[in-house]
Amino acid sequence: MQDEVTLGPVGEQHLTVIERIMTDPDVMGPFQWYGWRDPSRLRRRWADSGLLGDDGGMLIVLRAADVLGFVSWRKIVTSMSSHCWNIGIALLPEVQGNGHGTQAQRLLARYLFAHTQVQRIEAETDVDNVPSSAPWRRPASAARGSCADTRSASAPGTTPPCTPSSATKPPDRRPA
């Protein structure tokens, strides 16, 4: 069970690693670096809510006691009476490529389907970000085509393509 990936609430002891991931362009990589942000914002949000709110949240990704990275989700309003979750993930470079990202995204989708009312979970990723889009190529997920994403980390003024993907709630899933 040492290799098993788990998710949990972010504790104060995890904040340094999350800050490292979020504030280092080399760690975030070419697809997830959005520029310098207020460095104290994470700790303020953690002190305020534990990074768990009604409109989104963040969980730490662990393997035993080792911090691998984090997963997050945010609310996307889809109609006057419904919403879905858009999820994200970032792992430390030294643990990437071992299947942990796939496991963590699967665990997050199960968690959100089990504990919230949404029927759909989606993600957007640059078309060239192969590790990020891999879990969404599985059965029960669907790639929805491509769109222009101006938030992506590429040359100023360009609108590189991204791939939105989604998974719908399995009909017989029981709360985990």
Ligand SMILES: CC(C)(COP(=O)(O)OP(=O)(O)OC[C@H]1O[C@@H](n2cnc3c(N)ncnc32)[C@H](O)[C@@H]1OP(=O)(O)O)[C@@H](O)C(=O)NCCC(=O)NCCS
């Ligand atoms: C995206 C990310 C979470 C993926 O996690 P990971 O643990 O590295 O990925 P996995 O080991 O689970 O691999 C997923 C798939 O990508 C493939 N893959 C992994 N690294 C790869 C690489 N460098 N090049 C090509 N394919 C790769 C794996 O073979 C696997 O494919 P398969 O399921 O078809 O066998 C991680 O790379 C990361 O944190 N990247 C930086 C932040 C980021 O881009 N986040 C996503 C933004 S949408």
